[in-house]
Amino acid sequence: MPPARNRTAAASIAVLALILTDCGNAGSSESSDVGIKATDKPTFTVGGRMQKLADAGKITIGVKFDQPGVGFKGATDKMPVGFDPEIAKILAASLGIAPEKIAWKETISDNREPFLENGEVDLVVASYSITDERRKVVGQAGPYYTTGQQLLVRSDSKIDSLADVKGKEVCSVTGSTSLNQIEAKGAKPRGFDTFSECVDQVLNGTVDAMTTDGALLLGYAAQHKGQLKVVVKPFSDERWGVGYSRKHPEMCQWITDTLTKAEKDGTWKKAFETTLGKSGVQTPTPPAPDACLAS
Numbered sequence: 001m002p003p004a005r006n007r008t009a010a011a012s013i014a015v016l017a018l019i020l021t022d023c024g025n026a027g028s029s030e031s032s033d034v035g036i037k038a039t040d041k042p043t044f045t046v047g048g049r050m051q052k053l054a055d056a057g058k059i060t061i062g063v064k065f066d067q068p069g070v071g072f073k074g075a076t077d078k079m080p081v082g083f084d085p086e087i088a089k090i091l092a093a094s095l096g097i098a099p100e101k102i103a104w105k106e107t108i109s110d111n112r113e114p115f116l117e118n119g120e121v122d123l124v125v126a127s128y129s130i131t132d133e134r135r136k137v138v139g140q141a142g143p144y145y146t147t148g149q150q151l152l153v154r155s156d157s158k159i160d161s162l163a164d165v166k167g168k169e170v171c172s173v174t175g176s177t178s179l180n181q182i183e184a185k186g187a188k189p190r191g192f193d194t195f196s197e198c199v200d201q202v203l204n205g206t207v208d209a210m211t212t213d214g215a216l217l218l219g220y221a222a223q224h225k226g227q228l229k230v231v232v233k234p235f236s237d238e239r240w241g242v243g244y245s246r247k248h249p250e251m252c253q254w255i256t257d258t259l260t261k262a263e264k265d266g267t268w269k270k271a272f273e274t275t276l277g278k279s280g281v282q283t284p285t286p287p288a289p290d291a292c293l294a295s
Helices: 004-025 049-056 083-094 109-117 177-183 195-203 214-223 251-265 267-273
Strands: 059-063 102-106 139-147 149-154 169-173 188-192 209-213 228-231 238-244
Touching (some): 083 102, 139 251, 177 209, 214 228
Parallel strands (some): 169 188
Antiparallel strands (some): 149 209, 149 228
């Protein structure tokens, strides 16, 4: 497997190619469904969480609604589109649940843990970086994708290196790992509820830059071509995982096995190519999932 840096670079190239070929539709809600079919009559351990969801025939999954290419849902759209929703569909399908039976719940960075702890969602697939701190509160299986943190600035900005953010106001979403990491670089962190709010603050000059995973920033740069640009090389290793409640530790191995199968049978590749990799550029090698720890 290529090192994380190479995987990140490959993913960024794929997204950039998408922007160059389809920049006019960066926020489009055009369907990215790869034709995932629900498993017929799946079986799981009796009494386990997966069996209960399979028997119910429905599942609630938290995703982002404001991240082009990753998780996006327009006001009139029936369901969100993007790489994360496709991963969510793969997981639901293994339970015998078709995409139309998924209840999608908008999940911002700051409420991912509360939603899982309170049972408002069964899973969170929302550009959810795996961290030791989060794993003390909720379960996180994966990673299913690796990217890296970068900066989004106005096209006329003088910021072109990490050294330039010292003393500058840099925004991201409240509850994200990005704020802590940019503060460590000497910036003044500003938190907002959603990424779209943060983008607006950069556009109107209220803050100097925005920071989060590069794959997300390129989508916003495409939406505002000529006004925003992505700068600096990735300065973190963000490993996106699937969130679940620690009340149901058995879900970890199911998620891991389902992701591994999707990577082997090409479903993961199709999910990537129809979302972040629409241009047809070679997809990155999927990262190896972490081993599930005994609870």
